[in-house]
Amino acid sequence: MAMKVALLGCGVVGAEVVRLLNEQSTELASRIGTPLEIGGIAVRRLGRSRGTGLDPELFTTDAMGLVTRDDIDLVVEVIGGIEPARSLILAAIKSGKSVVTANKALLAEDGATIHAAAREAGVDVYYEASVAGAIPLLRPLRDSLAGDTVHRVMGIVNGTTNFILDRMDTLGAGFAESLEEAQALGYAEADPTADVEGFDAAAKAAILARLAFHTQGVTAADVHREGITDVTAGDIASAKAMGCVVKLLAICQRSADGTSVGVRVHPVMLPREHPLATVNEAYNAVFVEAESAGRLMFYGAGAGGAPTASAVLGDLVAVARNRRASAAAPEGAHDTGLPVHPMGDTITRYHVALDVADRPGVLARVAEIFADNGVSIKNVRQEGFGDDAQLVLVSHQAPDAALTTTVEQLRALDMVRSVASVMRVEAFGGDS
Incomplete structure (x- = not known):
């Protein structure tokens, strides 16, 4: 007997899910042990040409009625946003349906509520497509590394930036x-704010932190977020001079004593020998550092209809198998309770470029301010002379709060005309 699937949304991703379900129906049935059949598709407006080749009778505007129908076994949500997606997913779970979703915003804001409901109902909620598109990342973090201790997850999770x-x-x-x-190429929306200001990456970082560190309380609001709109040609040139490349990274990391986690999204100067530095175009990649497994990297297409639909179908097969075996695998109830520490407590390094007056004593005064804040200087160079003089400094590792205070005090110096650039530098290979 076929399992019936309710699809919420039939945009770019939803249409691809329908296409793949139709084209691969025989193969999917063999993998699951029973066929999958689309039982209904909820859309906002009827009558639009969707090019799916499906019976128009399958389309409905009554999404709530669809997800609570007795004959529906599984629900796929690809409409995005917080509401009505949250209400629909919770209603589906309460009705005993397992859910597959690609909704990073909802999971980042209220994932704990959804997982608690799934545990209570004994159903699955799978969401591989919510982070890094087609890259199989979340299930390895949740399942393959469940017996290991993950120290850091760092990745490029937004293809546009x-x-x-x-x-x-x-x-x-x-x-x-x-x-x-x-x-023009379709990588960025007409309003690119969510991408270029880091909101999209921050939602994904919250999901990664929850899975990597088994702490359920992390939300997008806990993520320190900076976008790329202030990255200049000078920043790119300075990075090149240091043998680095500028990337927008999502970084989730345990504190040194293991009692808290830091979750942040911001541009960094990354050494070109780091594997993430070679990730070009709109691709995504995530670098994981674990106690026993060591360094792992996951790479691939991070967005687009077909890659995202591939991840959705992978989850759909998994939850269908579980349902057929009457053995749901909901998110683990264990919560380490690790708090998110403030960005100021995060240990990092800064690259600082200062437009300065070219006169004796400038470097000594700048170095004194670094020292006063407990920050040591790793290297320094001067570029240009006279009115074009610029000091470029890279610090050793220090608390972010100390580095921020250092920069603010440098701005106040009369010998510093302007702070031309400030950017964090990520070490690789033990460099501090």
């Missing part, structure tokens, strides 16, 4: 020019 920064690095293009190209 990676495309823009790659163009700025490889072609010398400016931010605005690179953004326009990303929009």
Whole structure:
């Protein structure tokens, strides 16, 4: 007997899910042990041409009625946003349906509620497509590394920003020019705010932190977030001079004493020998450091209809198998309760470029401010002379709060005309 699937949303991803379900129906049935059949598709408006080749009778605007129907076994949610997605998912769970979702925003804001409901109902909630598209990442974090201790997860999880920064690095293009190209190619929305200001990556970082550190309380609001709109050609050039490339990274890391976690999204200067530095165009990649497994990297297409639909179908097969075996595998109830520490407590390094007056004593005064805040200087160089003089400094590791205070005090010096650039630097290979 076929399992019936309710699909919420039939946009780019939803249409691809329908196409793949139709084209691979025989193979999917053999993998699951029973056929999958679309029982209904909820859309906002009827009558639009969707090119799915499906019976128009399958389409409905009554999403709540669809997910609570007695004959529906599984629900796939690809409408996005917080509401009505949250209410629909919770209603589906309460009705005994397992759920597959690609909704990163909802999971980042209220994932704990959804997982608690799934545990109570004894059903699955799978969401591989919510982070890094087709890359099989979340289930390895949740299942394959369940017996290990993950220390850090660091990744490029937004293809739009990676495309823009790659163009700025490889072609010398400016931010605005690179953004326009990303929009022309369909990598960026007409309103790119969610991508370029880091909101999209922050939601994904919250999900990664919850899975990696088994702490259920992390939400997008806990993530320190900075976008790439202030990244300049000078930043790109400085990174090149240091043998680095600029990337927008989501970084989730245990504290040194293991009592808290840090979750942040911001641009960094990354050494070119780091595996993430070679990730170009709109691709995604996530680098995981674990106690026993060591360093692992997951790489692939992070967005788009077909890659995202591939991840959705992978989850759909998994939850269908579980349902057929009457053995749901809901998210573990154990919560380490690790709190998220403030960004100021995060240990990092800064690259600072100062436009300065070219006169004796400038470097000594700058170095004194670093020392006063307990920050040591790793290296320093001067570029230009006279009115074009610039000091470029890279610190050793220090608490972010101390580095921020250092920069603010440098801004107040009369010998510093301006702080031309401030960017964090990620070490690799034990460099501090």
